[in-house]
Amino acid sequence: xxxxxxxxxxxxxxxxxxxxxxxxxxxxxxxxxxxxxxxxxxxxxxxxxxxxxxxxxxxxxxxxxxxxxxxxxxxxxxxxxxxxxxxxxx
Numbered sequence: 001x002x003x004x005x006x007x008x009x010x011x012x013x014x015x016x017x018x019x020x021x022x023x024x025x026x027x028x029x030x031x032x033x034x035x036x037x038x039x040x041x042x043x044x045x046x047x048x049x050x051x052x053x054x055x056x057x058x059x060x061x062x063x064x065x066x067x068x069x070x071x072x073x074x075x076x077x078x079x080x081x082x083x084x085x086x087x088x089x090x
Contacts, residue, residue, distance in 0.1 A: 032065030
């Protein structure tokens with residue numbers, strides 16, 4: 001059976017490597033959501049960590065999640081666009 005997708009001409013190694021980059025991007029978003037829940041629980045009155053800690057941690061976790069997500073998606077697209085996994089592969 002012939003594949004009719006745009007990526008049918010790419011090798012299996014390239015598709016796996018690009019898929020791994022995209023999985024890293026999804027994992028970054030998932031971990032960011034979990035950390036947001038931890039921050040919400042840390043903000044509860046009985047823990048008393050204060051507003052300044054909350055704002056700093058919130059900004060840092062969003063910034064880091066966006067950076068990891070953006071770089072992982074860019075690497076996945078780059079791998080698909082080049083059509084090869086490079087000399088070192090994984």
